Amino acid sequence: MRQRRPNTRLLVGTAMLAVTALTLTACAGGGDDEPATTGGGDTAAGELSGRGPITYVSSPDASGAAQASIDAWNAEHPDEQVEWIELPLDADQQRQQMAQNAQIEGDAYTVLNLDVVWTSEFAANRWITPLPEDALPLDDLIPATVDAATYRDTLFAAPYYTDGALLYSRTDLLTAAGISEPPSTWADVETACDAVLALPEAAGMSCYAGQFDKNEGLTVNFSEAVGSAEGSLFTDDGQPDVDTPEALTALQHLVDWFDAGIIPEEAITYQEEQGRQAFQDGRLVFLRNWPYVYNSFNAADGSSSVAGKFGVSPTPGEDGPGVSTLGGRNIAISSFAENQETALEFIQFFTGEEQERERLELSSRAPVYSSFFEDDAVVGKYPYLPTLLESLENAQPRPQVVQYGATTAAIQDEVYAAVTGEKSPEDALADLQETLTGIVGG
Incomplete structure (x- = not known):
C-alpha cells in the first residue's frame, strides 16, 4: 500500500537496565493524569473490538523495512488492509500532529509509532488505549523496552525497536x-x-x-x-x-x-x-x-x-x-480509532520476532528481543550489537x-x-x- 500524507483537516522518538521513569508532577490536559481506557474508568485493558482497515502513522522509513512488514500483512489480510499515513521526518512535528489528531478525537489515526518518551504523555492524556499484557511475549523482551512502554504499571504500547547512541x-x-x-x-x-x-x-x-x-x-x-x-x-x-x-x-x-x-x-x-x-x-x-x-x-x-x-x-x-x-520506539493504538481488534493483531504481527529479524536485515534497527544479542550468527552479521549493548547498559532515560x-x-x-x-x-x-x-x- 502506498504511503500517503496526512489529511490536513485532522491536524489542528537497551539493555538489561531497569529504566526509572521520572514523572513530573505537572497535570495533563483536563487536570487528570491518571491513565485511562477508552471506557474512561478502569485502567486495566478491556477487550478491544472492531475489525477492518486501519492506518499506521509514522515518519518515513528510507530502508523500506516497515513497508515490507506492512506489505506482508496486507497480502494475508485483504479485508483488513493497513494504510501508511506518512508524517514529517522531524520528531517534534510527528508528536504535534498525532497530539492534534487526538485532541479533536479524530479516528483517522489507528496505530501510532511513538518515541519512547511520548508514551507517558499519550497515556496520561488518554490518547492511547491499554494493551492486554498477555498479548505480547513480555518475558522475551529486553526489560527496559517494556518499562518504556508502560505507564503507572499499565502496558500501553508494544516495544518496536530500541536505541542507544x-x-x-x-x-x-x-x-x-x-x-x-x-x-x-x-x-x-x-x-x-x-x-x-x-x-x-x-x-x-x-x-x-x-x-x-x-x-x-x-x-x-x-x-x-x-x-x-x-x-x-x-x-x-x-x-x-x-x-x-x-x-x-x-x-x-x-x-x-x-x-x-x-x-x-x-x-x-x-x-x-x-x-x-x-x-x-x-x-x-x-x-x-x-x-x-x-x-x-x-x-x-x-x-x-x-x-x-x-x-x-x-x-x-x-x-x-x-x-x-535511551532511545527507541513503541507502537500504540489510538483511543479514538475504529477496528482496534485488528490493530492489536497487526501490532502483534508487526512487533513479532520474525518481523523484527527481517527488519534487522533491511534497516539495522536494534531489536527488542534479548535473544538477538545472544545469537552468535546475528552478532557475526551485525558486529555493532555488543557495542550497542555496552551503550545501552550505561544509558539514561529522558524524563518520561x-x-x-x-x-x-x-x-x-x-x-x-x-x-x-x-x-x-x-x-x-x-x-x-x-x-x-x-x-x-x-
Missing part, C-alpha cells in the same frame, strides 16, 4: 594518522581530529557531528552531554536540575566545539539523516548517531563512500566513555513526563540559543531552570 569513526583515517583506538573522551576526539585532518586524504573534511537542529535530536544530544559530564537534567524525585556545574560543562563543551569548528557550522541544521549523509559521503571523521545508519554506511552498492572504512564504539564523555540517551512537549521545547530553545551565540551558556541554563520549574509547578 553510537560513535561512528573513520578507522581507515585514524589508522593512517597512527591512532589505533577510537576516542573515549572529548579530548581524545580533538586530538584525533587534529591528526586526521592534517592528512592529505582528509582535505575538506570536518571533525564531528551529532544532531543539533532545533528539534528532539538537540534534546537528546544535550542530555547525553550532561550525563557524560556526570550530571542529569532532573533529580531522582523529578525536579529540574540543569543550572549546575555539570550541565554548564556540557553546554560549554558544545559551544566551544561549534566555535572552534570541531563541529562544522552546517551541523546546526543536522537531524539524524543529514548527519548520516555527511558521514556516508566522507565529509566527517566522527558521527554520533543511532544503530539504524549502520547498513547504509556498509552498503556495497556504491552508495556509501565509507563501506569497510568505519568502526563503531561507545560515545565519548568528559573523562571516559559517555552516557547514551506528562508535559514532555513543553519540557523538550524549553530545552531546545535554551540550548539552541547558547550554541548559536544568542545567550551565554550560564544565562541559558539559568533561564532553562526557571522555565522547567514553572512546568513542574504548573
Whole structure:
C-alpha cells in the first residue's frame, strides 16, 4: 500500500537496565493524569473490538523495512488492509500532529509509532488505549523496552525497536594518522581530529557531528552531554536540575566545539539523516548517531563512500566513555480509532520476532528481543550489537513526563540559543531552570 500524507483537516522518538521513569508532577490536559481506557474508568485493558482497515502513522522509513512488514500483512489480510499515513521526518512535528489528531478525537489515526518518551504523555492524556499484557511475549523482551512502554504499571504500547547512541569513526583515517583506538573522551576526539585532518586524504573534511537542529535530536544530544559530564537534567524525585556545574560543562563543551569548528557550522541544521549523509559521503571523521545508519554506511552498492572504512564504539564523555540517551520506539493504538481488534493483531504481527529479524536485515534497527544479542550468527552479521549493548547498559532515560512537549521545547530553545551565540551558556541554563520549574509547578 502506498504511503500517503496526512489529511490536513485532522491536524489542528537497551539493555538489561531497569529504566526509572521520572514523572513530573505537572497535570495533563483536563487536570487528570491518571491513565485511562477508552471506557474512561478502569485502567486495566478491556477487550478491544472492531475489525477492518486501519492506518499506521509514522515518519518515513528510507530502508523500506516497515513497508515490507506492512506489505506482508496486507497480502494475508485483504479485508483488513493497513494504510501508511506518512508524517514529517522531524520528531517534534510527528508528536504535534498525532497530539492534534487526538485532541479533536479524530479516528483517522489507528496505530501510532511513538518515541519512547511520548508514551507517558499519550497515556496520561488518554490518547492511547491499554494493551492486554498477555498479548505480547513480555518475558522475551529486553526489560527496559517494556518499562518504556508502560505507564503507572499499565502496558500501553508494544516495544518496536530500541536505541542507544553510537560513535561512528573513520578507522581507515585514524589508522593512517597512527591512532589505533577510537576516542573515549572529548579530548581524545580533538586530538584525533587534529591528526586526521592534517592528512592529505582528509582535505575538506570536518571533525564531528551529532544532531543539533532545533528539534528532539538537540534534546537528546544535550542530555547525553550532561550525563557524560556526570550530571542529569532532573533529580531522582523529578525536579529540574540543569543550572549546575555539570550541565554548564556540557553546554560549554558544545559551544566551544561549534566555535572552534570541531563541529562544522552546517551541523546546526543536522537531524539524524543529514548527519548520516555527511558521514556516508566522507565529509566527517566522527558521527554520533543511532544503530539504524549502520547498513547504509556498509552498503556495497556504491552508495556509501565509507563501506569497510568505519568502526563503531561507545560515545565519548568528559573523562571516559559517555552516557547514551535511551532511545527507541513503541507502537500504540489510538483511543479514538475504529477496528482496534485488528490493530492489536497487526501490532502483534508487526512487533513479532520474525518481523523484527527481517527488519534487522533491511534497516539495522536494534531489536527488542534479548535473544538477538545472544545469537552468535546475528552478532557475526551485525558486529555493532555488543557495542550497542555496552551503550545501552550505561544509558539514561529522558524524563518520561506528562508535559514532555513543553519540557523538550524549553530545552531546545535554551540550548539552541547558547550554541548559536544568542545567550551565554550560564544565562541559558539559568533561564532553562526557571522555565522547567514553572512546568513542574504548573
